[in-house]
Amino acid sequence: MDDSDSDSVADSQTTDISNSMDDSDIESVDDSHSTLDKTVDNSETVDNTNECDDTDCYPVSFLQRLQGFRSEGHLVDVTLCAEGREIPCHRLVLSACSDYFHAMFGGAHSESKKDKIEIGGVSAEALQQLVDYAYSAKITVTFDNVQALFEAANMLQVKGVEDRCEHFLMNNLGPETCLVTWALADKVLCEPLLETAKLYVLKHFEDVCIMEEFLELPVDFLKAFISDDGLHAKKEERVLEAIMHWVRHDLKERHSHLKELLECVRFSQVDREYLEGILKMDKVLAGVLGIKELVQDQTRHARPRHIQGEILVFGGRTCAYTQGDEGNNYNMYRLTLNCDCVDSSPFPPYFFHVNAACVVSSDVFITGGAYAKCYAYRYKPSVGSWSKLGPLVNEKRLFNRMVALQGQAYIVGGIGMPKWRAVYDVEVYSESTDSWNLVAPLLNEGVKDFGIASCCDKIYVFGGRTGKCTLSDQSHNTDAVQCYDPTQNVWSYAAPLPKAMEEITACTVNSKIYLVGGKLAHVLCYDAQQDCYEKMTSPLASWSDCSATTCGSDIYIIGGCDHNDDDDDDDDDDDDKVPHATVQRYNVRSNTMVLLQDFPVTIFQHISVIVPNA
Known part of the structure; x- marks a missing residue:
C-alpha cells in the first residue's frame, strides 16, 4: 500500500485523526498464515507414494x-466503484470476506446481477x-488511514479489519487522539x-481541554463528559473555564448552548471570590439569563466529582516461602490511583500476619495477629493513627475475611486453631460498645x-475451602455462594459458581460483583439482582494470590504469582x-484490562483497600 495515497484520503476527512500523530506509528497485520498443529514423526518409515503435506504453504499460494x-x-465478474475509481474483483472472494457482500450477492438484491456497483x-x-x-489477508493501519478504514470496514462488515482498527486506536490513545x-x-x-x-x-481532562x-x-x-461524576478536574473552576473557552471559539453559533453547559458546572464547589470576580469581568457569562440564581444554588450537584483516593497495601509476602519469615511484608504502602508510590512505612509491630481489611467511614478495619490469636485494629488514614479494637468473640482464628x-x-470465616478447621462464625463490630458480636453463622460448612x-x-461469600480441609489436605473446594441478609439475620444460598474455586477476590461496582484472582481464566461478573454470572475479559498477567480493590468503575488488581507446577489440582505448593x-x-x-506501572516490590497474599x- 502506498502511504502517499492514504495521506491524500486522510486529508479529505472533516475530522482528521492524523493531525496530532506521528506518521512513524504504523501497525501491519498479516492474517494469511493460519495457526496449524504440526506433527513431527522421527520414525524411518519409507514412503514410496511421493505424497506431500502442503497445509502450511497452501493458504498463501491460494491467495x-x-x-x-x-x-x-x-474470471472477474464484478467491478466496485467509489469516487470515480473502479476496482475489478470476484464476487466469491468478496462474499467470503464480508457479510455485507455475502448478503448483497447471495440474495434477491439487484446488485447481484450488476456488473458495476457503486459503493457510497x-x-x-x-x-x-x-x-x-x-x-491477501494483509492490512496496514496508520494514523493517516485508520479513520476512513474503520468506517469503511464497519459499513462493509469486514470484521478482521474492524478489529485491527479498534486495537490500533485502543493502543494509541492520548490527549491528542482521545476525542x-x-x-x-x-x-x-x-x-x-x-x-x-x-x-x-x-x-485526563486537564490535558485534553487545552488541545x-x-x-x-x-x-x-x-x-456528556463535563456532566460526568467521574471527571478528573482538580478544581471545578477549570470546568467553567473550559466551557467558556469552547463557547468563545465560535461565539455566534455556540452562545445558545451556554446555559445548558453551565448547568453541568458544580458551582457549589467553585470558590465564591473567584465567581464574584469572573462575573464582574466576563460580560458573556454575566449576561446568561438566570446566571445569578444558577451560581447561588448550592443544592445543584452538591457532591464533588471524582473522589480522589489512594491505595493502601498491607501484609503478604514479597518472595517465595523458601526464604522463611524474611519474605514477609511488614510495610504499609501508599499509592496514587496511577500507582505511583507515595510512601512506605513499617507496619505496627503487633501484626505478624494480616488477615483481612475493609473500609468503614474512611477508616480501615484490619484483622491479624500472631500465631493462634487474632486481633482487630482501626487505622485512621487522615491522621495516620492506629488503635486496638475490642476483642473478637472467636479470637482463635486466622485467614478470615472482612x-x-x-x-x-x-468478620467472616477463616481457620480455627489449633485444629485447623474452617470456621462458621460471623461477627459484627459495634461502635457504641467497642465490641464484636456474633450474628447468624455460615451455612452447613465454614470456609x-x-x-x-x-x-x-x-453480604455474599463466594466459594472457598470448606470445613473438611486440614493443614495437610486443603483440597475440599466448594462452588457454593452464601448470602447474608442483615435485616433477617439469615444466610441463604445464591446461584453457585460455575465450578468450585478458592482464593478469589470479589469487588462490587453498582449492583454487580466482579470476581478476579485464583485460577479464574476471566473476570467473572455476578449480577446480584438477576442471580447469574457472565464471563468478562481475561487478565493480562497471572493473578493467583493477588489483591483487588475498587474505585468508581475501576478495579485495581495488584501483584500475584505464577506457579512452577503444571498440574491443575487444588493442592498448591507455596514453594512453587x-x-x-x-x-x-x-x-x-x-x-x-490495562497494565499500570509495577508495584514497588513483588508481592502476593496481601491486602489492598x-x-x-487525607
Whole structure:
C-alpha cells in the first residue's frame, strides 16, 4: 500500500485523526498464515507414494493465485466503484470476506446481477484497501488511514479489519487522539472503544481541554463528559473555564448552548471570590439569563466529582516461602490511583500476619495477629493513627475475611486453631460498645480462602475451602455462594459458581460483583439482582494470590504469582509460587484490562483497600 495515497484520503476527512500523530506509528497485520498443529514423526518409515503435506504453504499460494487472477482479469465478474475509481474483483472472494457482500450477492438484491456497483459512503482508497485485504489477508493501519478504514470496514462488515482498527486506536490513545477516537467509536457503534476513549477523556481532562481538538467537539459530546461524576478536574473552576473557552471559539453559533453547559458546572464547589470576580469581568457569562440564581444554588450537584483516593497495601509476602519469615511484608504502602508510590512505612509491630481489611467511614478495619490469636485494629488514614479494637468473640482464628455493610465491619470465616478447621462464625463490630458480636453463622460448612463482597444491602461469600480441609489436605473446594441478609439475620444460598474455586477476590461496582484472582481464566461478573454470572475479559498477567480493590468503575488488581507446577489440582505448593509486581486495572464499563506501572516490590497474599485522600 502506498502511504502517499492514504495521506491524500486522510486529508479529505472533516475530522482528521492524523493531525496530532506521528506518521512513524504504523501497525501491519498479516492474517494469511493460519495457526496449524504440526506433527513431527522421527520414525524411518519409507514412503514410496511421493505424497506431500502442503497445509502450511497452501493458504498463501491460494491467495497469491487469486491475486493473479484479479490482475489478469481472469474470471472477474464484478467491478466496485467509489469516487470515480473502479476496482475489478470476484464476487466469491468478496462474499467470503464480508457479510455485507455475502448478503448483497447471495440474495434477491439487484446488485447481484450488476456488473458495476457503486459503493457510497466510503473513500476509494479505503475500499481499495479492503479489497486488497480480501485477496491477501494483509492490512496496514496508520494514523493517516485508520479513520476512513474503520468506517469503511464497519459499513462493509469486514470484521478482521474492524478489529485491527479498534486495537490500533485502543493502543494509541492520548490527549491528542482521545476525542476523535471517542467520536469515531460512537459513529461506528464500537462500545468497548467508545467507553475506553471516554474514560481516557474523563481522567485526563486537564490535558485534553487545552488541545485544539477540544474546540471542535460537538456540544453533545462536550456536555456528556463535563456532566460526568467521574471527571478528573482538580478544581471545578477549570470546568467553567473550559466551557467558556469552547463557547468563545465560535461565539455566534455556540452562545445558545451556554446555559445548558453551565448547568453541568458544580458551582457549589467553585470558590465564591473567584465567581464574584469572573462575573464582574466576563460580560458573556454575566449576561446568561438566570446566571445569578444558577451560581447561588448550592443544592445543584452538591457532591464533588471524582473522589480522589489512594491505595493502601498491607501484609503478604514479597518472595517465595523458601526464604522463611524474611519474605514477609511488614510495610504499609501508599499509592496514587496511577500507582505511583507515595510512601512506605513499617507496619505496627503487633501484626505478624494480616488477615483481612475493609473500609468503614474512611477508616480501615484490619484483622491479624500472631500465631493462634487474632486481633482487630482501626487505622485512621487522615491522621495516620492506629488503635486496638475490642476483642473478637472467636479470637482463635486466622485467614478470615472482612467486609463493610451499611457502615459496619463484619468478620467472616477463616481457620480455627489449633485444629485447623474452617470456621462458621460471623461477627459484627459495634461502635457504641467497642465490641464484636456474633450474628447468624455460615451455612452447613465454614470456609476459608473465599471471596467476599457486600452488594444490594447483603453480604455474599463466594466459594472457598470448606470445613473438611486440614493443614495437610486443603483440597475440599466448594462452588457454593452464601448470602447474608442483615435485616433477617439469615444466610441463604445464591446461584453457585460455575465450578468450585478458592482464593478469589470479589469487588462490587453498582449492583454487580466482579470476581478476579485464583485460577479464574476471566473476570467473572455476578449480577446480584438477576442471580447469574457472565464471563468478562481475561487478565493480562497471572493473578493467583493477588489483591483487588475498587474505585468508581475501576478495579485495581495488584501483584500475584505464577506457579512452577503444571498440574491443575487444588493442592498448591507455596514453594512453587513465583511472585510478581504487576498491577492491572480493570474497567467494568468498557470491559477492558490495562497494565499500570509495577508495584514497588513483588508481592502476593496481601491486602489492598482504597481510602479517600487525607
